[in-house]
Amino acid sequence: MSSSAVITLESVSKRYGSTTIVRDLSFTVERGEIVGFLGPNGAGKTTTMRMIAGFTAATSGRVVVAGYDMATQNVEAARRIGYLPERPPLYDALDVSAYLRFVAKAKGVRRSTIPSELERVSAACHLEAVLRQEIYKLSKGYRQRLGLAQALLGDPDVLLLDEPTAGLDPGQIQETREVIRAFGRDHAVLFSTHILAEATLICGRVAIINHGRLLAIDSPAGLERALDRTNRVALQVTAPAPALRELLLSVEGVRDVEIQSAAGDDRRLTASCRVDSGRDVEAAIARAVAARWNLHRLERQQPTLENIFLQYVKETPARGAAA
Amino acid sequence: MSGALAVYGKELSTYFRSPIAYYVVSVFLLGTGYFFLYNIFLTGETTMAGTFQNMGLLLVTLVPVVSMRLLSAEYSAGTAELLLTLPLTPWQIVLGKYLGAITILLLITAGTLIDLVPLYLFGTPETTTILAGYLGFVLLGMASLAVGQLFSTVTHNQIVAALLTAAVLLGFWFVGHLQTFQASPAIRALFGYFSFALHFVDFIQGLVRSEAVVFYLVVSAIALTLSVGYLQWRR
Numbered sequence: 001m002s003s004s005a006v007i008t009l010e011s012v013s014k015r016y017g018s019t020t021i022v023r024d025l026s027f028t029v030e031r032g033e034i035v036g037f038l039g040p041n042g043a044g045k046t047t048t049m050r051m052i053a054g055f056t057a058a059t060s061g062r063v064v065v066a067g068y069d070m071a072t073q074n075v076e077a078a079r080r081i082g083y084l085p086e087r088p089p090l091y092d093a094l095d096v097s098a099y100l101r102f103v104a105k106a107k108g109v110r111r112s113t114i115p116s117e118l119e120r121v122s123a124a125c126h127l128e129a130v131l132r133q134e135i136y137k138l139s140k141g142y143r144q145r146l147g148l149a150q151a152l153l154g155d156p157d158v159l160l161l162d163e164p165t166a167g168l169d170p171g172q173i174q175e176t177r178e179v180i181r182a183f184g185r186d187h188a189v190l191f192s193t194h195i196l197a198e199a200t201l202i203c204g205r206v207a208i209i210n211h212g213r214l215l216a217i218d219s220p221a222g223l224e225r226a227l228d229r230t231n232r233v234a235l236q237v238t239a240p241a242p243a244l245r246e247l248l249l250s251v252e253g254v255r256d257v258e259i260q261s262a263a264g265d266d267r268r269l270t271a272s273c274r275v276d277s278g279r280d281v282e283a284a285i286a287r288a289v290a291a292r293w294n295l296h297r298l299e300r301q302q303p304t305l306e307n308i309f310l311q312y313v314k315e316t317p318a319r320g321a322a323a
Numbered sequence: 324m325s326g327a328l329a330v331y332g333k334e335l336s337t338y339f340r341s342p343i344a345y346y347v348v349s350v351f352l353l354g355t356g357y358f359f360l361y362n363i364f365l366t367g368e369t370t371m372a373g374t375f376q377n378m379g380l381l382l383v384t385l386v387p388v389v390s391m392r393l394l395s396a397e398y399s400a401g402t403a404e405l406l407l408t409l410p411l412t413p414w415q416i417v418l419g420k421y422l423g424a425i426t427i428l429l430l431i432t433a434g435t436l437i438d439l440v441p442l443y444l445f446g447t448p449e450t451t452t453i454l455a456g457y458l459g460f461v462l463l464g465m466a467s468l469a470v471g472q473l474f475s476t477v478t479h480n481q482i483v484a485a486l487l488t489a490a491v492l493l494g495f496w497f498v499g500h501l502q503t504f505q506a507s508p509a510i511r512a513l514f515g516y517f518s519f520a521l522h523f524v525d526f527i528q529g530l531v532r533s534e535a536v537v538f539y540l541v542v543s544a545i546a547l548t549l550s551v552g553y554l555q556w557r558r
Binding site for chain 2: 093
């Protein structure tokens, strides 16, 4: 365990009856770090967030937040955690400032500093215009930002945000990302999303989870480097298939080749080569192929986070296979 | 304590920004006013006994309306995820909410004091008997609310919480009537002991028996402890 880790998960599992939602999950989030939690719907993101926030307890394993074990010291730890659940937890009958005042008091913010705290978070989340409004009258964007504002109250060490930009318009998404980025400079932030671009934009590291299992955790660039399987060269050639395969495999840097013929013309082929990353393989392929046949098109496919994500998610065995 | 007070303050704001508190207070006071006039003109006696009896039953039927939302509304609105991840212990949450409900109880109790004005103007009622009746009423309300809060804690559906509470409270209210059908003195005593109504009758008659006081307080304490236990267990 790293000494500056603010969130630590050690072999955490969560089971409801015979269903395993999260299995053997381990990772850390450090101070000054923004970690994106990426996974398809139903991957176990929300359950993991809830375990870190102390809403549910892990069935096995250990969750430690700011030095507190969430199994036994969740109330102490709660002072250090700002949590925005997937559905903003708002009391519709209250007005915005009454709601924020309640959360501040419950978090133990000193009475004398409550007004300045309210001012700070409502400025950060652009809520000044609606402070006197009843919550049930707020638009979806305001509700989401009010949820974020309550999480920021009391200046917690850890911010847990479950899909914080869901339901926002592009301008609000931009503003919310700014809030997260600013907060993440000297705090620990874990936020879940299924928007890949978002993760690449603001996260230092990305954790990919599917069927409750952690598939990878690294910087977006690191993930791209690590997964050279998505590093491919695609080409269209008019050639006999066996000869093309033989030629492509003879080029240095090509690992394997898949060939498909176009419908109605079995000499017009589409080939996809898995190649070593960081080498100038496509030029070598182009030279070799063009010398013998008609090369129609050649494209180097760079690994994108999207490809990596899909690759990982596709490769996960179905739920229950390893239960 | 400050955590419980924060929950308490929030509870009061939500009660009075929704129609529930106004509904409960008006139905209760209208009902009590009607029973009071009826009893006074029927008997011609300046006593609250009959009215207290009716107030007790009215209370038991209205408690589910107050208590049903206590936690089940938090579950269904998703606010439980905030409430249960704030730095609050289960006891602070349960007590803050319970005190909010007790405040409504005290409010309706205070509202019935207006009935005493004509009583004292036109007659000479026994003050100690009336005080005992009010004490019994508040204790009955405390126990009923604690039971209602327990059912609201264990179910996510407000209607289910209200129905369960109504069934159990009416059961506790009428269990004393089953005494008539029992030959065994032990069972008769048991039914009598668990009857919310029979303990309340003692208070109405001006008897403050420690057994009755303890009964209501113990029922409240058990129900609140079970609510706290559930909140700890559900994690």
